[in-house]
Amino acid sequence: MxxxxxxxxxxxxxxxxxxxxxxxxxxxxxxxxxxxxxxxxxxxxxxxxxxxxxxxxxxxxxxxDRLPAHLDGETRWLEGRVVGLPQNADGVVRFELADAHSRHEKLPSLLRLAWYAGPPVNSGERWRLAVKLKRPVGLLNPDAFDHEAWLLAQRVGATGTIKDGQRLSEARWAWRDSIRQRLLAVDAQGRAGALAALVLGDGSGLSREDWQILQDTGTVHLLVISGQHIGLLAAVMYLLVAGLARFGLWPLRWPWLPWACGLAFAAALGYALLAGFDVPVQRACVMVGLVLLWRLRFRHLGAWWPLLLAFNGVLLLEPLASLRPGLWLSFAAVAVLIFTFGGRLGAWRWWQTWTRAQWLIAIGLCPVLLALNLPISLSGPLANLLAVPWISLVVLPPALLGTVLLPLPYVGEGLLWLAGGLIDWLFRALALIAGQWPAWIAPSISIWVWILGSLGAVLLLLPRGVPLRPLGWPLLLILVVPPRERLDEGLADVWQLDVGQGLAILIRTRHHTLLYDAGPRFGDFDLGERVVLPALRKLSVDNLDVMLLSHADADHAGGALAIARGMKVVRVLSGDPPGLPAELSAEACESGEQWQWDSVRFQLWMWADARDSNQRSCVLQIEANGERLLLTGDIDVHAERVLLDSPLAVPTQWLQSPHHGSRSSSSMALLNALKPEAVLISRGHGNAFGHPHPTVLARYRKQGLRIYDSAEQGAIHLQLGRFQAPWTMRQQRRFWRDPPALAR
Structure with missing residues (x-):
């Protein structure tokens, strides 16, 4: 079996x-x-x-159940019921709408919507909304978070932006949302959001700084409810009944063992429902149920058998859970503990068991985190050594008890005030640790390097004295310092990253690196921090010789500050230095400046009489083995006309579409002079500007250009100097992604 x-x-x-x-x-x-x-x-x-x-x-x-293609980008009136826990952060209300229906169109069963400056929305309410619908797509970059897979795992069939709406009926049976609202209204010493995360599994109340601290210290699993909390509550309930029976305080007509097992499982299941019944919670419930069943029937199941049954149980309930990182991390952590402690002959003291467990989990999860493209916390073992008992034994009891006793004046609020203060102390300690050892984003590695590193981790998990165990350290070290591939002399490796409605292009030669534009930033949503900087780390970029910001607009230079703070940048150039933060110390772009790196030539140009920031875009020409790429920023037809009188107006194989394909750019004069063979477009899917404009696309097609569009093909990888077609992220086929669009 x-x-x-x-x-x-x-x-x-x-x-x-x-x-x-x-x-x-x-x-x-x-x-x-x-x-x-x-x-x-x-x-x-x-x-x-x-x-x-x-x-x-x-x-x-x-x-x-996904949105039909003909409705992509359309605005429709629809009705539906709010489910889950709505989030309100930075003036944006985000929530999920179930059972949505429109008068003329069949809609997906679940929609994920955003309402900018919208009114309060509560779970259980019914709304009539005007929504601009989008198919579930996301940014596609090398070894990055796959938003499309995450949406499919959540069974979200469409996303959308709300234009208008009206509430049709008040909330019904929204008990989780009502509990959250009461928690958020309590004076918890500024940590009401953390209490909601701990009790309900709702992390929307945590600030971005809180999330960064938890990620850097590897303690996310402690605040957003984990299986450990479920098991702890079940154990407390079981021991309570057993203790009452031991001292004769349990009714004799009720057999204490069945009641202890039943109440323990009921407590675990109740907490799981309170927390939203996510994957780690499902795994914990199944395993708690199996352990209690074994205790009730006195049958030895071993350790691996319950884990395997729990794994299959979770996947049978929701097969798409395999697309969630939480599934792999949750089961892998338990498997590491079983493997580590299951075959030991001698016993460790309690403090040895506790400290070694943290280090062994860190080693065992290292290959899993790399496979999932997640950051690795260097301080995780130390932080969890302190945080796990603090949360489980000190914070969780008053937090749960205070939530249950909220109807009693002062009692519940007092307990939650105490729990909030205890969480605040923890965050202060974790912030100190995170400041010294932030999370590490590992570079991309080959499958063979990963296999060798995983073998090293397994060897290190074996008991001391096992032959070949010392080989685990050098094999694991391969994951930390993998062998790097060097480009050939005279070649330029080019990545146009998928940053939505913005631009970020990485150019690497054998020994040097340049970043042209840094991705957009809109309010607190910084693509430089969230996409560009992690992508640079994954591509083994430790520092930038030059960060060239074409101009100061937020969609091109918004992410520059986060990148400059995240890695060493030797020199910053821009066509519009006054519009950039003073911290960047940007130098002005000078027409005619050129240099050579590893036999690859770079040359700058800027219109001296430009009247606005777009026209002041610093243009960069790159030439490798006679193959040219022209990066144009947001210049318009007026700047293009002046560019044609410069040394850069020569036949160019690759053209970065000026101003994302705006109607005001890409003149026929420019195309006739440069005679490009292909064009690179960086833009957001369904953007409000209508980029690229149909007339511009018509010009490209008339010239016979191959069009590579980030919104349709994701990040684009080109090796300049080889005269070969580029590789796009959509070519990395996955069943949840739409087929890759051919260059048009």
């Missing part, structure tokens, strides 16, 4: 690695084949087929 359960797990996981789901006919045939195999006792193969079919069918249902 265990072999069958393992085969079932493999079948449930297999679809996440497929570039496309199998056809419907095959999905109908596979379970029939599985049933035919059962009489021949080929249980593993039958279970594999059952798991694979169920996962594929479930994924296909989610894909079929």
């Amino acid at each position: 265990r072999t069958g359960m393992m085969a079932l797990a493999v079948g449930l996981l297999a679809p996440m690695f497929l570039p496309a789901l199998p056809p419907v006919g095959l999905m109908l045939v596979l379970p029939v084949v599985g049933l035919m195999l059962l009489p021949f006792r080929t249980y593993p193969l039958a279970f594999l087929l059952f798991g694979f079919t169920w996962a594929c069918v479930s994924a296909q249902w989610a894909l079929n």
